[in-house]
Amino acid sequence: MxxxxxxxxxxxxxxxxxVKKKSFLLITFLAPILFAAICILPTVIxxxxxxxxxxxxxxxxxxxxxxxxxxxxxxxYIDLGPDAIADSLKSNLKxxxxxxxxxxxxxxxxxxxxxxxxxxxxxxxxDTGSMIEDRINxxxxxxxxxxxxxxxxxxxxxxxxxxxxxxxYTIDESGKETxxxxxxxxxxxxxxxxxxxxxxxxxSGMVMSSVIEEKSSRVVEVLVSSVKASELLFGKIIxxxxxxxxxxxxxILLTGMLLGVAMGIIGKDKIMGLMSDxxxxxxxxxxxxxxxxxxxxTLEDSLKAVTDTTSVSAGEPSGMEVIMSTIGNINLAEIGIxxxxxxxxxxxxxxxxxxxxxxxxxxxxxxxxLQLPITIPLMLGFFVALYAFKAPDxxxxxxxxxxxxxxxxxMLARIPFSxxxxxxxxxxxxxxxxxxxxxxxxxxxxKVGILMYGKKSTFKDLWKWLKMK
Amino acid sequence: MAIIEVKNVTKTFGEKVALDNVSLxxxxxxxxxxxxxxxxxxxxxxxxxxxxxxxxxxxxxFQGHPISEQxxxxxxxxxxxxxxxxxxxxxxxxxxxxxxKGMSARDAAVELKKWFVRFDIADWWNKKVEELSKGMAQKVxxxxxxxxxxxxxxxxxxxxGFDPVNxxxxxxxxxxxxxxxxxVILSTHNMESVEExxxxxxxxxxxxxxxxxxxxxxxxxxxxxxxxxxxTDNTLxxxxxxxxxxxxxxxxxxxxxxxxxxNSFKEVIPRMNxxxxxxxxxxxx
Numbered sequence: 001m002x003x004x005x006x007x008x009x010x011x012x013x014x015x016x017x018x019v020k021k022k023s024f025l026l027i028t029f030l031a032p033i034l035f036a037a038i039c040i041l042p043t044v045i046x047x048x049x050x051x052x053x054x055x056x057x058x059x060x061x062x063x064x065x066x067x068x069x070x071x072x073x074x075x076x077y078i079d080l081g082p083d084a085i086a087d088s089l090k091s092n093l094k095x096x097x098x099x100x101x102x103x104x105x106x107x108x109x110x111x112x113x114x115x116x117x118x119x120x121x122x123x124x125x126x127d128t129g130s131m132i133e134d135r136i137n138x139x140x141x142x143x144x145x146x147x148x149x150x151x152x153x154x155x156x157x158x159x160x161x162x163x164x165x166x167x168x169y170t171i172d173e174s175g176k177e178t179x180x181x182x183x184x185x186x187x188x189x190x191x192x193x194x195x196x197x198x199x200x201x202x203x204s205g206m207v208m209s210s211v212i213e214e215k216s217s218r219v220v221e222v223l224v225s226s227v228k229a230s231e232l233l234f235g236k237i238i239x240x241x242x243x244x245x246x247x248x249x250x251x252i253l254l255t256g257m258l259l260g261v262a263m264g265i266i267g268k269d270k271i272m273g274l275m276s277d278x279x280x281x282x283x284x285x286x287x288x289x290x291x292x293x294x295x296x297x298t299l300e301d302s303l304k305a306v307t308d309t310t311s312v313s314a315g316e317p318s319g320m321e322v323i324m325s326t327i328g329n330i331n332l333a334e335i336g337i338x339x340x341x342x343x344x345x346x347x348x349x350x351x352x353x354x355x356x357x358x359x360x361x362x363x364x365x366x367x368x369x370l371q372l373p374i375t376i377p378l379m380l381g382f383f384v385a386l387y388a389f390k391a392p393d394x395x396x397x398x399x400x401x402x403x404x405x406x407x408x409x410x411m412l413a414r415i416p417f418s419x420x421x422x423x424x425x426x427x428x429x430x431x432x433x434x435x436x437x438x439x440x441x442x443x444x445x446x447k448v449g450i451l452m453y454g455k456k457s458t459f460k461d462l463w464k465w466l467k468m469k
Numbered sequence: 470m471a472i473i474e475v476k477n478v479t480k481t482f483g484e485k486v487a488l489d490n491v492s493l494x495x496x497x498x499x500x501x502x503x504x505x506x507x508x509x510x511x512x513x514x515x516x517x518x519x520x521x522x523x524x525x526x527x528x529x530x531f532q533g534h535p536i537s538e539q540x541x542x543x544x545x546x547x548x549x550x551x552x553x554x555x556x557x558x559x560x561x562x563x564x565x566x567x568x569x570k571g572m573s574a575r576d577a578a579v580e581l582k583k584w585f586v587r588f589d590i591a592d593w594w595n596k597k598v599e600e601l602s603k604g605m606a607q608k609v610x611x612x613x614x615x616x617x618x619x620x621x622x623x624x625x626x627x628x629x630g631f632d633p634v635n636x637x638x639x640x641x642x643x644x645x646x647x648x649x650x651x652x653v654i655l656s657t658h659n660m661e662s663v664e665e666x667x668x669x670x671x672x673x674x675x676x677x678x679x680x681x682x683x684x685x686x687x688x689x690x691x692x693x694x695x696x697x698x699x700x701t702d703n704t705l706x707x708x709x710x711x712x713x714x715x716x717x718x719x720x721x722x723x724x725x726x727x728x729x730x731x732n733s734f735k736e737v738i739p740r741m742n743x744x745x746x747x748x749x750x751x752x753x754x
Contacts, residue, residue: 003538009568017557218552222613225519225546226569228538451521453550464483
């Protein structure tokens with residue numbers, strides 16, 4: 001039986017030793033700044049760096065485009081006349097006081113189109129470029145409509161144009177409909193898969209380093225004369241697990257605090273508004289101008305949208321409402337619990353395997369070859385998880401979310417798309433069973449390995465140690 | 470009474486036999502020398518006594534009963550290949566090791582401070598191990614081996630890495646602990662310290678017990694049974710002759726008849742070193 005008092009002492013040392021390290025403090029406090037920055041930076045950039053309108057000099061030899069080029073926030077158009085010579089101007093942009101030179105060819109009678117070239121010293125922003133392009137296309141379309149000679153074609157065309165947007169709802173057992181945005185599920189799936197992969201790799205690696213440190217410093221022989229090797233091993237694994245949980249909680253807490261402070265300074269509405277800055281929002285705005293602009297939506301409104309299902313049917317929901325509704329529709333408690341379970345058992349499984357590898361080597365450099373068979377399933381799980389959103393219920397993804405070595409990562413990536421309870425339970429049971437078997441085997445290898453010095457160990461040696469009495 | 474009885478212990482690693490049916494007794498309250506060339510199986514035997522590894526066959530008795538986990542807490546072990554956590558503070562580390570031996574944090578702190586003062590290293594408490602020299606670290610390791618007042622100490626090459634001053638310090642501490650009632654198993658290649666400290670020894674070679682018993686008996690047993698007579702002759706020169714025991718009386722009578730002064734008369738006991746070499750080589754022939 002384990003001596004729990006000694007186990008406690010081992011866990012305590014392992015924990016304090018890691019938590020007091022400079023690198024731990026650095027990562028713990030820097031990462032939330034990074035997380036918060038990712039959330040806030042777009043707002044700050046948008047707020048602080050409104051670009052001055054670019055002066056676009058236009059040489060319009062076609063005679064049809066110029067009327068469509070209207071000045072706006074980003075561009076001021078200056079007519080240089082159809083006879084201006086592009087070659088001489090473009091070599092001397094600065095002196096002429098324009099930022100961009102737009103040269104439009106004469107109308108090509110056959111294709112009924114124009115060629116457009118753009119010259120500037122700095123590359124055009126994507127938005128500016130596509131806006132100019134849109135205007136030119138508008139001009140050409142209008143010209144063609146006029147040329148067709150069909151009466152009222154413009155109105156007909158406008159009537160024909162369609163802009164259907166697929167809006168998806170998820171229906172729960174009680175038949176309650178909630179609007180959902182598949183992009184959110186996709187992002188969540190990838191984030192969860194990546195996060196759990198990172199956590200497992202990071203903290204199992206930490207266990208391995210700790211095993212190697214004790215072996216190479218030769219402190220281990222004194223330790224195992226006081227405690228059982230298995231106590232030492234599991235004390236270490238549990239100690240590092242507590243480090244992981246501490247770090248995780250601190251990240252959540254600190255990120256929350258930083259965001260809170262930032263919202264206080266910049267204003268939460270602006271941040272909330274910009275978070276929803278995606279194409280959906282723009283489209284919704286264009287289609288239904290009477291709907292609240294995201295920037296004006298308060299947090300309370302958005303939350304109401306989540307809880308109040310009637311708001312779904314009431315008119316066009318804004319992008320922000322869709323996102324908030326989607327997030328509200330996701331069972332955060334289920335994800336949280338699943339994350340905890342799969343992280344803990346995935347970590348335990350990999351940590352015990354990495355510990356066995358660590359016990360067989362005397363320095364980290366020697367471990368890479370022995371690590372390979374463990375790293376491969378871990379990486380495989382990671383890659384499958386990254387693409388799981390494409391077909392969360394496919395055969396491949398299903399099996400990878402059942403096989404214990406990849407299941408913690410792949411299952412987490414599947415969870416946002418909701419997984420039947422029996423699958424979750426089966427996956428966890430398989431994972432726990434595998435962990436128990438691997439922990440038993442690892443403890444045996446570890447017990448022998450930590451006292452083996454001299455020659456480089458191979459898998460054959462590990463197998464031999466496993467079979468030893 | 471024996472504190473440790475090794476009974477028919479055999480240990481195999483796969484094909485390799487590290488210990489082959491070894492039996493010996495380690496008397497309580499004495500210093501026991503465990504001798505043998507490198508790779509003879511000493512470390513394996515020590516690890517089995519410590520319950521770090523389990524014997525393939527045979528058993529270890531501690532004060533008459535099969536050794537258990539509680540007994541191991543009463544052992545202090547200084548391995549030959551020893552080390553400390555390099556990045557950890559000396560004091561924290563000593564506390565950790567003492568607590569793993571079952572001491573309470575309070576007892577450990579009190580006892581450790583005493584030892585640190587005795588070894589004149591009190592101001593190292595908050596230093597990191599990597600800042601210490603090898604000799605300094607060895608002192609800390611010795612302290613962590615004995616701080617929980619073990620009734621049995623297993624010291625594997627305890628003097629290696631120390632300068633003569635500190636060798637003397639450690640030697641005196643070992644003797645002091647023995648006087649307080651502790652048993653010491655001393656594994657060493659330093660035969661002088663065996664002669665000086667150990668009342669009993671065991672010699673192991675190729676996993677087999679070659680000889681065990683009282684140090685003096687073994688030395689006598691392997692002597693040529695000669696006597697050394699030292700005398701001052703008529704020219705006042707000091708001389709010494711070695712005489713086989715059966716001829717001693719005749720030789721003495723002869724010398725006294727010559728009118729020489731006998732200064733000393735003593736049994737020739739071979740050096741432990743010579744016995745070690747003789748036995749180990751004899752094994753190989």
